[in-house]
Amino acid sequence: MIQFIKSGDTLEKNLCGVKQMKIGEICRILDAKVLCGQELMDTEVSSACGSDMMSDVLAFVKNHAILLTGLLNPQTVRTAMMMDMKCIIFVRGKTPDESMVSLAQDNGIVMMTTDFRMYTACGLLYNAGLYTSGSDKV
Amino acid sequence: MAINMRYVVDGSDFTTAGEASTAVKMKLKKLGIAPDIVRRVAIAMYEAEINMVIHAGGGVAEVELESDKIIIKLIDHGKGIADVDLAMREGYSTAPDAVRNLGFGAGMGLPNIKKYSDEMHIDTEVGKGTTVTIIINLQ
Numbered sequence: 586m587i588q589f590i591k592s593g594d595t596l597e598k599n600l601c602g603v604k605q606m607k608i609g610e611i612c613r614i615l616d617a618k619v620l621c622g623q624e625l626m627d628t629e630v631s632s633a634c635g636s637d638m639m640s641d642v643l644a645f646v647k648n649h650a651i652l653l654t655g656l657l658n659p660q661t662v663r664t665a666m667m668m669d670m671k672c673i674i675f676v677r678g679k680t681p682d683e684s685m686v687s688l689a690q691d692n693g694i695v696m697m698t699t700d701f702r703m704y705t706a707c708g709l710l711y712n713a714g715l716y717t718s719g720s721d722k723v
Numbered sequence: 724m725a726i727n728m729r730y731v732v733d734g735s736d737f738t739t740a741g742e743a744s745t746a747v748k749m750k751l752k753k754l755g756i757a758p759d760i761v762r763r764v765a766i767a768m769y770e771a772e773i774n775m776v777i778h779a780g781g782g783v784a785e786v787e788l789e790s791d792k793i794i795i796k797l798i799d800h801g802k803g804i805a806d807v808d809l810a811m812r813e814g815y816s817t818a819p820d821a822v823r824n825l826g827f828g829a830g831m832g833l834p835n836i837k838k839y840s841d842e843m844h845i846d847t848e849v850g851k852g853t854t855v856t857i858i859i860n861l862q
């Protein structure tokens with residue numbers, strides 16, 4: 586348990602397990618471009634997941650607010666909607682078409698794109714404290 | 724007392740798949756159904772709706788909201804399922820690569836539906852079609 590506590594973390598935070606992070610902060614860490622939902626940058630989230638398979642997201646994701654993905658089709662947005670997610674981040678610089686952006690916009694979902702690859706994007710956010718402590722095993 | 728909803732699911736357009744589930748989710752939310760139940764309904768119905776589009780050429784979705792449960796029926800006249808036990812297995816999929824590239828076809832749909840529902844029934848006949856019934860209790 587103790588060895589997972591990074592310097593700068595408080596024990597309390599680890600026991601509570603949740604760090605709140607603003608979507609705007611996530612955007613800054615990933616050097617991302619916001620495609621819609623600019624007005625929602627102050628929304629706080631506490632966990633994220635990354636996948637290109639929407640069925641996996643639907644199967645295993647619990648209460649994650651952020652979806653990192655390289656999958657570029659309207660079902661990405663629908664999956665996020667079904668899961669009550671707040672933000673979709675496209676990795677590898679992928680940019681969705683206008684219909685996808687407006688679907689996200691109409692449903693109050695922030696959409697952004699980062700040039701980082703999946704592994705790095707997830708790592709950067711995890712390293713910044715965006716994770717829930719405890720086991721994430723299925 | 725019961726509220727009924729009915730949606731035609733277009734089997735020719737993958738991009739619109741999920742519209743029926745989205746509409747049901749919004750309606751249930753508006754009716755004040757608990758968020759975790761709404762989410763379970765949404766996910767289970769969405770997987771079944773996607774299946775109807777990618778495996779069966781579309782169909783009809785019927786939702787009935789009763790005082791104690793929600794019953795969702797997805798009715799298609801597609802090719803049917805030859806071996807339901809096999810189809811229910813995690814990872815089993817006959818979806819073509821084109822579907823996999825769209826983020827589905829991992830063989831998790833039917834297991835997901837089972838996971839999120841209180842009851843699930845599959846009535847199917849090869850060459851005739853499939854009806855998937857999903858029941859989720861309100862408490």
Ligand SMILES: Nc1ncnc2c1ncn2[C@@H]1O[C@H](COP(=O)(O)OP(=O)(O)O)[C@@H](O)[C@H]1O
Pocket residue numbers: 640774775778779799801802803804810811815816817818827828829830831832833834853
């Ligand atoms: N409505 C349906 N009509 C015909 N076959 C279906 C239908 N739903 C599911 N199947 C069959 O069951 C298999 C497993 O379904 P599922 O678990 O949703 O996985 P996937 O959709 O990823 O292939 C499908 O690959 C398909 O062969």
Ligand SMILES: [Mg+2]
Pocket residue numbers: 770773774827828830831832833
């Ligand atoms: Mg499926």
